[in-house]
Amino acid sequence: MTKEFSMGTAMNQYHSGSATEGFYITYKNCEKAKSLEETGVLYAHYIFNDKRPNHKNTYAYYGEAHESSFRDEGRKFGIQQDNTSLVAYKPLQLEGKHVQSARLTLFVPCHFFEDFEIFTGGRKITTLPYTSKEPQMVCLRAYKSLFAFIPLELTDFGRQAAVKIEKKDEHLQISFYNYEGPDRSFDALELIHAQNGFVCIAGTSDEYSSIDEFAAHAGQIEITDRMELSAKMYTRRILVKSHGKELYFIHNPLTESNIVSTANKKPMGLHILKADMLEGRAIPFLED
Numbered sequence: 001m002t003k004e005f006s007m008g009t010a011m012n013q014y015h016s017g018s019a020t021e022g023f024y025i026t027y028k029n030c031e032k033a034k035s036l037e038e039t040g041v042l043y044a045h046y047i048f049n050d051k052r053p054n055h056k057n058t059y060a061y062y063g064e065a066h067e068s069s070f071r072d073e074g075r076k077f078g079i080q081q082d083n084t085s086l087v088a089y090k091p092l093q094l095e096g097k098h099v100q101s102a103r104l105t106l107f108v109p110c111h112f113f114e115d116f117e118i119f120t121g122g123r124k125i126t127t128l129p130y131t132s133k134e135p136q137m138v139c140l141r142a143y144k145s146l147f148a149f150i151p152l153e154l155t156d157f158g159r160q161a162a163v164k165i166e167k168k169d170e171h172l173q174i175s176f177y178n179y180e181g182p183d184r185s186f187d188a189l190e191l192i193h194a195q196n197g198f199v200c201i202a203g204t205s206d207e208y209s210s211i212d213e214f215a216a217h218a219g220q221i222e223i224t225d226r227m228e229l230s231a232k233m234y235t236r237r238i239l240v241k242s243h244g245k246e247l248y249f250i251h252n253p254l255t256e257s258n259i260v261s262t263a264n265k266k267p268m269g270l271h272i273l274k275a276d277m278l279e280g281r282a283i284p285f286l287e288d
Contacts, residue, residue, distance in 0.1 A: 001276055004028055004204045005145040009080035009087060011258060011270070018062070019069070022076035023087045023200070027145040029113035037112040040142055044087065046074025046104050046196070048095050052169050053107060061094040074104065074196070077251055081263040083203065086240055086247050088152065089196040091178065096186035102157070102179040103164075104196045106149060108140070108172040116172060117141035118165060119211045129166035136163055138174050139215045144205040148218035151176045152197040152238065153225040157190075192253050193227060199240055217243075227253075235259065 001007075005027040014020045025042040033039050051057040053070045065071060073095045078087040089104050096102075108116070118125040119139040121132060135151045154162055157179040164175045178196055201218045208214040222241040227234050233254060240247040250260035261268045 002204060004143070004206075005202060007080070007083070007085060007200065007202050008275075009078040009085040011077060011079060011261065011268075012256075013072075013076055017075055018071040018073070018092075020072075022072075022078060023085060025145075025147065025200075025202075027142050029115075029143045040109065040113050042106060042108045042142075042147070044076070044089075044104060044106050044198075045070065045072040046076075046089055046091055046102075047175075048073050048091070048102050049098075049100050053171060054169065059095060060097040061092075075256065076197075077249075077256070077258055078197075079247055079249055079261045079263070079268055081245060081247060081268075083201060084240070084242060084245055084247065085200040085202075086238060086249055087197050087200070088236065088238060088249065088251055090194050090253055091186075091191040091196070093186070093188040093191040096188070096191050098183055098185060099179060100181070100183055101177070103175040103177045104198070105176075106174040106198075108142070108174075110167065110170050110172055113142065114167075114172070115143075117211050119215045120163070120165070124211070125165065129164060131161040131165075132163040133161055134163075135176065137215070137219060138163065138165065139211055139218065140172075140174070141205070141211045141214075146203045146205065146208060146211060146214045148201040148215065149174060150199045150201070150218070150221055150223060152199065152223065153195040153227075154178060155194040155196065157186075157194075193234055195225060195227065195236065197225075197238075199223060199242075201242065 007025045010022040023044045029040050030038045056067050058064045073092045074089045076089050137150045139148045159177045159180040225238045236251045238249045248262045
């Protein structure tokens, strides 16, 4: 948490995770934010087909949902240290019927602010939509806040593009694709073992003179994300190294258990809430 933004990451989702956020950013869009309109948010949802926020959507397993119920169709697990968040996603296998597209999308509502600056593929993007056939980092500036989203391994089931950036439904949308093509259905294990997700590095314009400088800094990150078979079961092993910081995360996608979570080789531990600039015991229901 800084004076410009806050960023939070959940180690596990609550219950099915469809109605809760596993990754969430709040940022100021002016010098002194005194109202809701002077702040912005960013969140991530896994999406099958072209489901849209603030619309009635029909889900393969849950059926028709109210327009206020924009469900996350993925399972997410993550860790965070300071300004670096690791968010591992996999598609929800119950929704894998009659699929034309499957993607993880970062949603940025544009109701009160849309003066964003986008940098990807080595250049600033001034015209949307933008697509890339290869996975690549996407950097975003919102007022004084800077965020870099580096995709983890994106399982390729067949797709037209790995990355798409577009504005629709009053949201800026940054998507990392697993599939886009003719209608098909997926076996449960295909989706259980599918990989998606991202690492987010956050900063401010007080630290970096431009989004180009920030992108150069964030682009020095090293990531390995592999699925390994051991003891007749797969584990997903993610290692992130960035400017003296190391995050290591081992996850079992079948049992959905986090096996190893370390920051700089030290266990992260289990916390109901861990935050800087905030006293957890002062929050209702979290007091001793």
